[in-house]
Amino acid sequence: xxxSSYAINHQVAKxxxxxxxxxxxxxFSSQPREHLEASQAVFFEGDDAKHIFExxxxxxxxxxxxxxxRRVITGFLYAGDIVGVSLRNKYLYGAEAIGxxxxxxxxxxxxxxAVADSDALRPEVFSRICDEMAAVQDQxxxxxxxxxxxxxxxxxxxxxxRSLAGGSPDAVIELPMTRQDMADHLGLTIETVSxxxxxxxxxxxxxxxxxxxxxxxxxxxxxxxxxLSGDGRTNPLALRVLxxxxxxxxx
Amino acid sequence: xxxSSYAINHQVAKxxxxxxxxxxxxxFSSQPREHLEASQAVFFEGDDAKHIFExxxxxxxxxxxxxxxRRVITGFLYAGDIVGVSLRNKYLYGAEAIGxxxxxxxxxxxxxxAVADSDALRPEVFSRICDEMAAVQDQxxxxxxxxxxxxxxxxxxxxxxRSLAGGSPDAVIELPMTRQDMADHLGLTIETVSxxxxxxxxxxxxxxxxxxxxxxxxxxxxxxxxxLSGDGRTNPLALRVLxxxxxxxxx
DNA sequence: CGCTATTTTGAAAGGGCTCAAGAGTAGTGG
DNA sequence: CCACTACTCTTGAGCCCTTTCAAAATAGCG
Numbered sequence: 001x002x003x004s005s006y007a008i009n010h011q012v013a014k015x016x017x018x019x020x021x022x023x024x025x026x027x028f029s030s031q032p033r034e035h036l037e038a039s040q041a042v043f044f045e046g047d048d049a050k051h052i053f054e055x056x057x058x059x060x061x062x063x064x065x066x067x068x069x070r071r072v073i074t075g076f077l078y079a080g081d082i083v084g085v086s087l088r089n090k091y092l093y094g095a096e097a098i099g100x101x102x103x104x105x106x107x108x109x110x111x112x113x114a115v116a117d118s119d120a121l122r123p124e125v126f127s128r129i130c131d132e133m134a135a136v137q138d139q140x141x142x143x144x145x146x147x148x149x150x151x152x153x154x155x156x157x158x159x160x161x162r163s164l165a166g167g168s169p170d171a172v173i174e175l176p177m178t179r180q181d182m183a184d185h186l187g188l189t190i191e192t193v194s195x196x197x198x199x200x201x202x203x204x205x206x207x208x209x210x211x212x213x214x215x216x217x218x219x220x221x222x223x224x225x226x227x228l229s230g231d232g233r234t235n236p237l238a239l240r241v242l243x244x245x246x247x248x249x250x251x
Numbered sequence: 252x253x254x255s256s257y258a259i260n261h262q263v264a265k266x267x268x269x270x271x272x273x274x275x276x277x278x279f280s281s282q283p284r285e286h287l288e289a290s291q292a293v294f295f296e297g298d299d300a301k302h303i304f305e306x307x308x309x310x311x312x313x314x315x316x317x318x319x320x321r322r323v324i325t326g327f328l329y330a331g332d333i334v335g336v337s338l339r340n341k342y343l344y345g346a347e348a349i350g351x352x353x354x355x356x357x358x359x360x361x362x363x364x365a366v367a368d369s370d371a372l373r374p375e376v377f378s379r380i381c382d383e384m385a386a387v388q389d390q391x392x393x394x395x396x397x398x399x400x401x402x403x404x405x406x407x408x409x410x411x412x413r414s415l416a417g418g419s420p421d422a423v424i425e426l427p428m429t430r431q432d433m434a435d436h437l438g439l440t441i442e443t444v445s446x447x448x449x450x451x452x453x454x455x456x457x458x459x460x461x462x463x464x465x466x467x468x469x470x471x472x473x474x475x476x477x478x479l480s481g482d483g484r485t486n487p488l489a490l491r492v493l494x495x496x497x498x499x500x501x502x
Numbered sequence: 503c504g505c506t507a508t509t510t511t512g513a514a515a516g517g518g519c520t521c522a523a524g525a526g527t528a529g530t531g532g
Numbered sequence: 533c534c535a536c537t538a539c540t541c542t543t544g545a546g547c548c549c550t551t552t553c554a555a556a557a558t559a560g561c562g
Contacts, residue, residue, distance in 0.1 A: 064388075066481065070396045074388060088381045092388050122367075129380060130339045136387045137315075137325060137343050143394035144438035145321045148550070179509065187395035189551060194510055214509085214559075230317060399518070430541060443518055445542055465527085465541080 024082060024124050027114055028054040031104040036097035042083075045094045051105040052084040058101020059176045062093045063184070073185035075135065076177065078162070084108070086129050098176050143187045146230055151186040152196045153229035156206065160219055171219040172209050200228075275333060275375050278365055279305040282355040287348035293334075296345045302356040303335040309352020310427045313344045314435070324436035326386065327428065329413070335359070337380050349427050394438045397481055402437040403447045404480035407457065411470055422470040423460050451479075 021027040033056055036042065042053060045064055060077040074093050077083055083095060115121045142154055159173040175182070183190045200206050205224045209216035219225055272278040284307055287293065293304060296315055311328040325344050328334055334346060366372045393405055410424040426433070434441045451457050456475050460467035470476060 064392055066392070066396060068481070072392045072395045074391055086381060086384045088378065092385055116373075127339065130337060133337045133384065133387070134343055136384070136391060140325055140387060140391055140394065141315055141317070141323045143391065144323045144435075145317060178507095184395075190509080191511085191552085192550060195550095198510075230319070440519060441541080442520085442543085446518095449542075 021114060021118065022120055024121060024128070025054070025080070027111070027121070028082075028104040028106060031106055033102045033104055036101040036103065038097060038099050040097050042095040042097070042103060043091050045091055047091050049084055049087045049089060049091050050108055052082060052108060052111045053095075053103045053105045055079050055081045055083070056102045056104055059098045060095050060101060060103075061098055061177065061181055061185075062095050064093050071184045072187075073181055075139070076181075076185070082128060085111075085125060086132055098178075098181065148186075148188055148192050148196050149199070149228055150230040151188065152182075152193065152200065153205075153225050154231060155182065155186060156217070156219065157225050157229050157231070160222065160225070171222060173217055173219065175215050175217060272365060272369065273371055275372060275379070276305070276331070278362070278372070279333075279355040279357060282357055284353045284355055287352045287354065289348060289350050291348050293346040293348070293354060294342050296342055298342050300335055300338045300340060300342050300359060302358055303333060303362045304346075304354045304356045306330050306332045306334070307353045307355055310349045311346050311352060311354075312349055312428065312432055312436075313346050315344050322435045323438075324432055326390070327432075327436070333379060336362075336376060337383055349429075349432065399437075399439055399443050399447050400450065400479055401481040402439065403433075403444065403451065404456075404476050405482060406433065406437060407468070407470065408476050408480050408482070411473065411476070422473060424468055424470065426466050426468060 036058065042060065043049075043051075055077050057079050060081075060083070061073050062075045062077065062083070063071055063073045065071050076098075077095070084091070115125050138154075142151055146154065156173065159175065160171060163173045164171075177185075179190045179193050182188075183193045186193065188196075197206075201208070203224070205219070205221045205228070207218045207220055208214055209218040287309065293311065294300075294302075306328050308330050311332075311334070312324050313326045313328065313334070314322055314324045316322050327349075328346070335342070366376050389405075393402055397405065407424065410426065411422060414424045415422075428436075430441045430444050433439075434444045437444065439447075448457075452459070454475070456470070456472045456479070458469045458471055459465055460469040
């Protein structure tokens with residue numbers, strides 16, 4: 001597994017004319033699919049950001065490694081996601097496949113030219129950047145002040161929403177990543193993740209969907225999940241009452 | 252102080268022609284300055300993002316409030332910074348002045364038109380978005396796996412770099428925000444921030460520059476600060492050896 | 503079936519948090 | 533000039549959640 005973990009070879013991305021593209025997905029559709037095995041890297045942190053990638057199938061993890069070996073997973077990418085837009089010269093993080101996956105790529109140069117030429121593409125690029133920024137901001141809130149249980153529930157909730165938005169009828173979500181991946185993403189240890197999931201099962205909030213497939217989880221009480229996630233915003237108007245809140249409520 | 256904490260009145264930003272602007276700063280320079288008192292809000296989280304702001308002087312804090320009153324400061328803005336670019340319909344966070352400050356604003360519409368029309372402005376907008384993204388990513392790493400001391404040192408180091416880049420000859424940095432602000436930004440409590448600073452003074456790393464001005468801090472041992480910040484990246488090549496690092500090093 | 507990787511569970515330790523009190527620092531007004 | 537008040541910051545003690553270290557259980561795969 002580890003032996004196969006080298007960055008996929010950079011193929012020559014021809015400077016084909018992308019002028020006709022109506023949306024970002026179309027921009028990639030003419031490019032060949034590149035297959036990735038489990039744990040195979042797409043690029044590394046610090047590499048020259050020469051390409052933009054679209055995930056065709058599978059899941060990717062974005063990560064940074066600290067000097068002492070600690071790993072931080074800044075996000076996950078799923079089919080349809082695009083990576084590399086909000087970067088300049090170097091990739092800010094590494095990207096690798098969690099399981100079998102495939103991507104398409106186009107060169108940054110071709111991408112930027114296509115976007116500059118197209119009035120249809122620019123809003124979509126902007127929209128994706130905004131989504132990415134919003135996601136990172138949410139993650140920042142999660143890491144800075146949520147408990148282990150709140151982090152897990154927030155994480156599961158996001159996956160549930162993604163699943164439901166994708167047209168899935170029931171509340172079963174797939175978590176293709178390992179517990180360690182979840183831990184590194186949520187700023188916890190693998191043991192705490194495991195314990196917290198056990199606790200949530202004990203509360204009847206969720207259930208492992210099938211003993212055969214541990215990575216499928218059924219949400220039994222979505223409302224409870226929302227409540228435990230700590231995201232229940234107060235009335236927005238209340239935010240105006242005391243502009244300069246402190247870290248905790250006055251008691 | 253709290254009584255004055257209402258959002259500044261939205262003045263009519265005339266749709267003046269910004270076509271001639273060579274850079275983003277110029278875009279704002281024709282707009283009137285709006286003065287802010289301490290703790291006065293520029294906008295609130297959830298407000299319609301109708302304007303883009305440039306900080307002229309002073310420091311702003313960007314924050315989000317959780318349902319139970321906890322506050323997360325996602326970042327600080329200093330003179331020359333621009334806020335509101337990477338947002339869509341609503342502001343993702345509130346913004347308020349830490350001390351006396353002033354800003355200029357232009358409407359989002361005028362901003363977008365100017366950027367769309369100018370080949371000079373687009374790269375600058377993109378560049379600022381990338382910087383913002385890089386900053387949030389770094390903050391994410393900080394919150395997800397750094398100790399209190401590492402967080403403080405990282406924070407101080409960033410301010411030191413800003414100060415030195417600004418042409419300041421000595422290693423004295425100004426921290427206009429309160430300890431509570433720092434705590435809410437670093438995911439710590441005010442007590443831990445205070446204790447950690449005391450510890451760093453004990454180690455001889457820093458010193459309160461002047462008893463009169465507690466918000467000025469002199470860095471005595473910059474090298475030590477870097478070391479304690481935990482940011483010492485390993486050789487980038489080493490990152491390629493084991494693509495799938497775990498949360499901690501094998502022992 | 504046997505090996506390995508992953509996950510779960512247990513017990514103990516530790517870092518940061520909570521609660522509480524004290525020490526500076528500013529501003530106000532007599 | 534000093535007392536009074538309000539606010540920020542510091543310091544102390546005990547506790548709790550998460551981590552650490554260790555081992556057992558489970559799943560995956562040849």
